[in-house]
Each structure stands twice: as structure tokens, then as C-alpha cells.
Amino acid sequence: MNSIMINLFYLLAALLFVMGIKGLTRPKTAVRGNRLAALGMLLAIVITLLDRQVIHYEIVFAGLAVGTLIGVLMAIKVQMTSMPQMVAILNGLGGGASLGVAAASYFSVLASGTELSGVTLVIAKSAIMLAVLIGAVTFSGSAVAFGKLQEVLPGQVIGFSGMKFINLGLLLASVAVIFLLVNNQLGSGGFLLLVGLALLLGGTLVMPIGGADMPVVIALLNAYSGIAAAAAGFIMGNNVLIISGALVGASGLILTKIMCVAMNRSLLNVLFGKMVASDGPTIDADEVYQGKVTSASPDEVSMMLEDAQRVVIVPGFGLAMAQAQHAVRELADTLVGRGAIVEFAIHPVAGRMPGHMNVLLAEAEIDYEAMKTMEQSNPNFSKTDVVLVIGANDVTNPMAREDKGSPIYGMPILNVDEAKSVVIIKRSLSPGFAGLPNPLFAMDNAVMLFGDGKQAIMDLTAVLHEAA
Amino acid sequence: MEAFIVLLSLFALAVFLGVELITKVPPTLHTPLMSGSNAISGITIVGAILAAGSGDESSTVVPLLGFVAIVFATINVVAGFMVTNRMLKMFKRRG
Numbered sequence: 323m324n325s326i327m328i329n330l331f332y333l334l335a336a337l338l339f340v341m342g343i344k345g346l347t348r349p350k351t352a353v354r355g356n357r358l359a360a361l362g363m364l365l366a367i368v369i370t371l372l373d374r375q376v377i378h379y380e381i382v383f384a385g386l387a388v389g390t391l392i393g394v395l396m397a398i399k400v401q402m403t404s405m406p407q408m409v410a411i412l413n414g415l416g417g418g419a420s421l422g423v424a425a426a427s428y429f430s431v432l433a434s435g436t437e438l439s440g441v442t443l444v445i446a447k448s449a450i451m452l453a454v455l456i457g458a459v460t461f462s463g464s465a466v467a468f469g470k471l472q473e474v475l476p477g478q479v480i481g482f483s484g485m486k487f488i489n490l491g492l493l494l495a496s497v498a499v500i501f502l503l504v505n506n507q508l509g510s511g512g513f514l515l516l517v518g519l520a521l522l523l524g525g526t527l528v529m530p531i532g533g534a535d536m537p538v539v540i541a542l543l544n545a546y547s548g549i550a551a552a553a554a555g556f557i558m559g560n561n562v563l564i565i566s567g568a569l570v571g572a573s574g575l576i577l578t579k580i581m582c583v584a585m586n587r588s589l590l591n592v593l594f595g596k597m598v599a600s601d602g603p604t605i606d607a608d609e610v611y612q613g614k615v616t617s618a619s620p621d622e623v624s625m626m627l628e629d630a631q632r633v634v635i636v637p638g639f640g641l642a643m644a645q646a647q648h649a650v651r652e653l654a655d656t657l658v659g660r661g662a663i664v665e666f667a668i669h670p671v672a673g674r675m676p677g678h679m680n681v682l683l684a685e686a687e688i689d690y691e692a693m694k695t696m697e698q699s700n701p702n703f704s705k706t707d708v709v710l711v712i713g714a715n716d717v718t719n720p721m722a723r724e725d726k727g728s729p730i731y732g733m734p735i736l737n738v739d740e741a742k743s744v745v746i747i748k749r750s751l752s753p754g755f756a757g758l759p760n761p762l763f764a765m766d767n768a769v770m771l772f773g774d775g776k777q778a779i780m781d782l783t784a785v786l787h788e789a790a
Numbered sequence: 791m792e793a794f795i796v797l798l799s800l801f802a803l804a805v806f807l808g809v810e811l812i813t814k815v816p817p818t819l820h821t822p823l824m825s826g827s828n829a830i831s832g833i834t835i836v837g838a839i840l841a842a843g844s845g846d847e848s849s850t851v852v853p854l855l856g857f858v859a860i861v862f863a864t865i866n867v868v869a870g871f872m873v874t875n876r877m878l879k880m881f882k883r884r885g
Contacts, residue, residue, distance in 0.1 A: 569827065
């Protein structure tokens with residue numbers, strides 16, 4: 323097939339991607355959208371296989387077969403609670419593939435020379451180096467993010483205050499090496515040095531970032547994997563790579579921005595972890611809680627729920643940890659069966675990635691109409707009889723609204739304390755990721771139901787059934 | 791140089807198109823959006839196939855890198871679309 327036909331088909335594939343993403347804007351059209359995008363990908367792959375440049379089909383088909391086998395197994399086996407890890411791996415592989423393509427281009431130019439010259443050659447080389455840098459950062463950064471999410475690596479903030487200077491140093495060193503490589507002052511040794519520096523940079527960038535900031539990191543790595551693909555597109559002058567890479571890059575950047583707004587922090591602040599500032603008066607947990615925390619038994623909480631007309635459930639990462647989504651669905655069904663209105667109020671950064679809670683609740687067959695955003699939920703808490711907070715902490719902390727000196731001041735929260743009663747299901751009074759006590763727990767209208775999330779919810783459902 | 795400007799224009803327009811499209815995606819679908827767009831970024835597979843199959847006889851490095859890139863990109867594409875499909879079907883069930 324000639325190159326004009328090939329490029330026209332690539333354009334068609336890119337249009338299918340656009341239509342696919344458009345489909346994702348509504349739950350009803352989303353499945354079809356995803357299939358359109360997959361069709362676009364199939365088209366792009368088949369067209370590439372028909373390209374006359376491709377001679378060695380054995381390597382290509384072997385790679386496709388191995389990749390398909392692993393991919394199918396991963397997609398079938400993965401649990402919905404592990405979706406953040408899955409997306410981290412896939413981001414990393416996308417970045418790794420771009421790195422591989424860029425490195426292959428570099429070595430083939432080095433080995434066989436190129437017909438390019440002048441400005442065009444400089445542009446091609448710069449694109450290669452950029453794809454290497456971004457691809458390698460995405461690859462190693464995602465590997466570290468996966469390790470943290472899977473709890474192979476400690477999820478807490480690792481590192482020291484000088485970390486940002488190391489990151490800056492690595493970045494500047496990489497840029498310097500790129501400059502020398504493009505100017506032909508360094509050979510393949512310099513190229514390997516660049517790969518090494520970039521891989522190290524990805525690791526040191528993500529290493530200091532703690533668990534609750536993971537939604538931002540995952541979204542950012544998603545953007546990087548797109549930009550890396552677009553950079554690879556500039557190397558080959560390939561329209562479909564550039565368009566799709568740009569779309570994915572935009573998607574990741576928007577999600578990153580949404581997550582940052584939801585935490586009232588700038589991207590730089592998240593990346594360099596200013597949240598753990600230890601200066602300023604530390605708030606004593608005992609002072610906040612002493613003598614003011616009421617604990618309740620499942621029976622007492624059930625009595626509150628029996629009379630409730632309107633119940634709002636606030637899920638957090640603890641729900642995923644306890645695998646409590648199915649138990650929550652049964653409780654919600656029981657309450658609805660008794661005539662109550664049940665809604666789910668989901669904070670944008672609840673869980674470990676954007677939309678994490680929604681996927682878990684959807685897995686338990688909870689209607690997406692019942693899942694409300696923070697903006698939809700907040701005006702209605704004052705009309706709510708009982709709020710059940712399950713495994714969420716910082717996103718309900720009234721200090722974010724009231725305490726100007728608090729590190730989380732200004733972060734938008736779910737105003738659960740406006741409800742008639744709040745029940746917090748939690749193992750203990752231990753603080754959330756921000757390390758702050760939560761004055762909510764000590765409020766007059768709040769009670770604690772101590773215990774494992776899943777067990778506590780099952781107990782509540784059982785007591786409600788007995789009462790019926 | 792001219793070709794580069796055309797490609798750069800394409801990139802810039804696609805970024806704007808992406809921003810317009812993605813701001814309309816509701817928060818409920820953010821996880822499938824990430825895995826789905828991630829699968830799309832596996833389009834590097836096109837570059838990987840060209841690198842692995844283009845018949846560079848002079849070295850073994852290039853086909854090897856191409857092979858690894860194909861495997862990575864294929865996993866990205868196959869697992870990405872399949873797992874997105876799995877998630878989206880759950881949202882459809884009661885909707």
C-alpha cells in the first residue's frame with residue numbers, strides 16, 4: 323500500500339479515537355465509545371502491517387502474540403479494587419514502548435545513517451531525545467507508583483527535603499545531555515547516559531509522594547504516556563501517533579488539574595510534597611477528642627437508620643481496603659426497601675485514582691444515578707438524617723473549612739457535619755493521610771462505630787433485617 | 791521544516807480538541823476514561839511495528855528494541871481496552 327493510502331487510513335483511525343472519547347462522556351454511550359476506539363486501534367495496526375517498510379513479520383507477530391496473551395490475562399484477572407495498580411502498569415508500559423521506539427530510531431539512524439539533514443535532522447533528533455526522556459520517566463515513575471499502590475514499597479512519604487534539588491539536578495543534567503547529543507558531541511554512550519538519568523528521574527519524582535496524593539500522580543503519568551507517544555509520532559512524522567498522543571496528554575492533564583483543585587494544592591506542591599510541613603503548632607489529638615467522642619454499637623446505629631428518611635453514604639479508600647462494596651450495596655438495598663432515599667457522596671480524591679470509588683460501587687451494581695459529586699451532595703447534607711462515613715477521613719475534616727492554620731485549610735470537603743447525625747465507621751481514631759485529628763469525630767451529632775468496615779456494615783444490615 | 795510545522799499544528803489542534811472533549815466526561819467515568827485513553831496511547835505500537843519489522847540488517851539492537859516495544863504496546867492496548875470494556879459494562883447494567 324502506498325504512503326498516501328496509509329496516512330488516510332491513519333487519519334480514519336484517529337477519527338475513531340475522537341469518536342470513542344466522545345462516547346465516554348455518557349455512561350450509556352461509553353461501551354460503544356470504547357469499542358470504536360478499539361476498532362480504530364485494530365485498523366491502525368492492520369494498516370501498519372501492510373506497510374511496505376515492514377519486512378520481518380516473524381518478530382512482529384511474535385511480539386503481538388506475546389503481548390496479547392499477557393494483556394488478555396491481565397484484563398481478566400485484575401480485581402476492581404486493584405484498578406489503580408493496573409492503570410499504573412499500563413501507563414508504564416505505554417511509556418516503555420515509546421522509549422523502545424525512540425531508542426530503536428536512534429540506533430537505526432546511528433547504524434545506517436539517514437537522508438535527513440540540516441534543521442529536519444535536528445528536529446528528528448530532538449524528538450527522539452524528548453521521547454526517550456518522557457518515555458523513561460513514565461516507565462520508571464509508573465513502576466514506583468505501582469510498587470506504592472501494591473504496598474511493595476512503603477506508601478508513606480519517602481525522602482528528605484533536598485529531594486527536589488536532586489530532581490532538578492537530574493532534569494538539568496538530562497537536558498544538557500540531550501543538547502550535546504543533538505549537536506553530535508556525544509555518541510551512543512551519551513545516549514545510554516540519558517536513558518539512565520531519565521529512568522532515575524522518574525523514580526525520584528514519584529518516590530516522595532504519599533498514598534493519598536496518588537490520584538494526581540496516576541493522572542500525571544497518564545498525561546506523560548500520551549505526550550511520549552506524540553513525541554514518538556514526531557520522530558516518524560506519523561499523524562495518528564501525534565493526534566492520539568495529544569488527546570491522551572490532554573486527558574491526563576485535565577484529570578491532574580481536577581485532582582489538584584480538589585485538594586486545593588498546586589501541581590508543584592503535590593510533586594514536591596509541601597504538605598508535610600512540620601512547622602506551626604501541631605494539633606494535639608487528645609485535646610480534640612478527649613471526653614467528646616461517642617462510640618455506638620451496631621444496634622444503636624441501626625435504630626438511627628430505622629427512622630431515617632434520607633441516608634447519604636460517604637465512601638473512602640477504607641472501603642476499597644475492606645472490599646466492602648458489596649456489603650454496602652446490601653445495606654443500601656435494605657434501606658431503600660424500608661422507604662429511605664440513599665445516595666453516595668463521592669469526593670473527587672476519594673480512593674487512589676480519579677473515579678476509583680465509582681468503579682467499585684458500579685461493580686457492586688449500584689446505580690450510577692445514586693453516585694453524587696461533591697457539588698451535588700453538599701447542598702443536601704442539611705436535609706439528611708444519617709450520613710455513613712466509611713473509610714474516609716480527611717475529605718470530611720471540618721478543619722479544612724474553619725481552621726486557617728491547618729495544613730488542609732481551603733481544601734473543599736464534604737460537609738457531612740451539617741446532617742442530623744453522622745456515623746463514622748472506622749477501626750480507630752487514627753488520623754488519615756494528612757496526619758491530622760478530625761474534629762468531626764468529637765461533634766455532638768457524630769458517633770463512631772469502631773470495627774472493620776465490611777463487618778460493621780454487614781452487622782448493620784443484619785440488625786435492620788431483624789427489626790423488619 | 792514545513793512538514794514539522796504541519797505536524798505541530800496537528801498536535802496543537804488535537805490538544806485543544808482533547809481538552810474540549812474530556813472536560814465533558816463526568817467524574818463517575820474518570821477511571822474508565824484513564825484506562826481507555828491509556829489504551830489509545832498504546833498507538834505507539836505503530837511505531838514499534840515499523841521499528842521491529844523494517845529490516846535493519848546491520849544490527850540486532852534495533853529489532854530487539856522493536857520487539858520489546860511491540861510487547862509493551864500490545865499489552866497496553868489489549869489489556870487497556872478489555873479492562874475498560876469490563877468496567878463500562880458494570881456502569882451500564884442498571885443504567
